[in-house]
Amino acid sequence: MDFWENLWGTIWFFFWTFAIISYFFALFAVVFDLFRDRQLNGWAKAAWFLFLFFVPFLTVLIYVIARGQGMAERSSRESRQYQAETDDYIRSVARTGSGASEEISRAKALLDAGTISPAEFESLKAKALSSSSYTE
Template sequence: MDFWENLWGTIWFFFWTFAIISYFFALFGVIVDLFRDRQLSGWAKAVWFLALFFVPFLTVLIYVIARGKGMAERSSKESREYQAQTDQYIRTVAGTGSGATEEITRAKALLDAGTITPAEFDALKSKALSSSSYME
C-alpha cells in the first residue's frame, strides 16, 4: 500500500464514521420526539417504530422531512419549560433576606433609625457573620 491509498482509506473511514454517528443522532432524535409528541396516537407511534425497525434510514429521512417543524417546536417548548422550572427553583433556593449581608443591612437600618445602640449593632453583626461562616 502506498501513501495515497492510506490517505484515501483514512478519509473514507472518517467520512463513514461521521455519517454513522450523525445517523444515530437523528435516529435517537426521532425516537425521543415520538415519546415527546402527545398529539400522535399510540397506533401511529407503533407504526413509526415498526418502520424504524424494518427500514430505519428511509424512515428517519421521511420522519424528519414530514414532522421536522413539529420536532423543533416540541424541543423548543420543552427547553422553555425546563428553563422556567430551573429559574423557579433558583428563585426559591436563593430567597431573600437569609444571608449575613441582609441581616447586617437590616441591623444598620435599625442603628440609623436609633432603634438599637452601636453595641447591639456590633453584637448583631458578629452573630450574622459567625452564623454565615458555618454555611460556607
C-alpha cells in the first residue's frame, strides 16, 4: 500500500469512528429523555423504544427533529434544579456556624450575661476546641 491509500484509510476510519460515537451519544440522549419525559405515557414510550430497536438511525433522527425542543427544555430544567439543590445545600452547610469560634462566642455571651460561671465557660471552650479538631 502506498501513502495515499494509508491516508484515505485513516481518514475513513476516523470518520466512521466519529459517526458511530456521535450516533451512540444521540441514542443515549434520546433514551434518557424518554425516561425523563413525564408528559409521554407508557405506551408512547414503549413505541419509541420499539422503533429505536428496529429502525435505530431513522428513529433517532425523527425523535430529535420532532421532540428536540422538549429535550432541550427538560435538560435545562433538570440542570437548573440540580444547581439550585446544590446551592441550597452549600448555603445550609456554610450557614450553620458550628465551628469552634461560633461556639466559644456563644459561651462568651452567656458568660457576659451572667448565665454561666467562668469555670463553665472554660469547660465549654475546651469542649468546643476539642470537638473542632476532629471536624475542621
